Amino acid sequence: MTETQQASEQIELATGDFYYEDLGSGRYRSTIHAQGAWNAHEQHMAPPSGLLAHALELHEPREGLRIARISYEILGLIHAGECTVTTKTLRPGRTIELIQAELATKGRVVIRATAWRLAQSDTSSVAAVEDPRIPSREECQRWDGTTAWPGGYIRSLEMYQAPHHRSGNGTVWIRTPYPLIDGVPSPDWVRLMGLVDTANGIATRVPPGPGSWAFPNVDLQVHLYRQPSGEWLGIDNAVSFGTDGIGLTSSVLHDDDGPFGRAEQILTIRRT
Incomplete structure (x- = not known):
């Protein structure tokens, strides 16, 4: 029996069509x-990114302020099963x-998330966005992400891929x-934050798996210049690999109203 199999058998998972059970x-x-x-x-x-966004949203909420940036640092393997979330104010x-x-x-x-919460004001007279819109879902084709990736999380998703999608840019x-x-409602933006990390697997430069390459991200930085809504997340990204084992996945994030923010993930590239 492998170490992975032994670890899997010792995990007590919740059962049901949701990601987390609130204990x-x-x-x-x-x-x-969540696998x-x-x-x-x-x-x-x-x-877990969504779970931490949920906790940050509930932490000493302030009317007139909203979260504009979340910086996630991945400090270790995120074991399946039971986990604990704590929050505090740093500044x-x-x-x-x-x-x-x-x-x-x-x-x-295993994950530390810090978030800037900023005061909101009426800036509609100068509002402008330079990020272009992406093709609508009607212009895209259904995509089965499990053909490239294993795991329960990928199986839990419904995905559509744009016609111009290619390796390294999708x-x-x-x-x-x-x-x-x-049993616990979450705001739309929180649920969307629970999808953003998928960006590193949608347009891989090389196929993942044994005999190829691994390229996990060690962080996730999300900047929100508009608070998103709805249940669909659009990801338009580009993946860059450097020559010394480090890479970057850069994404523009969209909802049905258009672009609303950006995400960056630094990668450690390793042969498998």
Whole structure:
């Protein structure tokens, strides 16, 4: 029996068509839908990103302020099963504040998310966006991401791929029919944050898997110049590999109203 199989058998997962079961007091248990693509006994980074965004949204909310940037640092393997989320304020302020959420598995913090919450004001008279729109879902074709990636998270998604999609540069629309937390409503933007990390797998430069390359991201930086809505996330991205084992996935994020932000993921590239 391999180490991966042994680890998988020791995991107690929640069951149901959702990503997390709320155990109370900041404790959650993941389901098979949160399963990662690199290892069967870990969570994909996308659902925990949504879980931490949910926690940040609820942390000492302030009317007239909204989260404009979330910086996720991946500090270790995100074990499947039970996890704990804690939050705190790092830099209080009347119009600008910095807050933090951490996710721990097996007693160790494995993701740290910091978020800038900024005061909102009416800037409609000068509002402008330079990011172009992407093709609508009606112009795209249904795409089965499981042909490239294993894992319960990828199986949980509905995906559409734009006609111009190619290796290293691609455009997709994705959604999930499952709630982030069983029985707990989440705002649209929080649920969309639970999909953003998918960006690193939609237009891979090289096929993942044994005998090829691994290129996991060690962070996820999300900037939101508009608060998104709806259940569909559009991702328009480009993947760059450097010559020294480091790469970058850069994405423009869209909802049905158009572009709303950007995401960056730094990659560590390794032979498998």
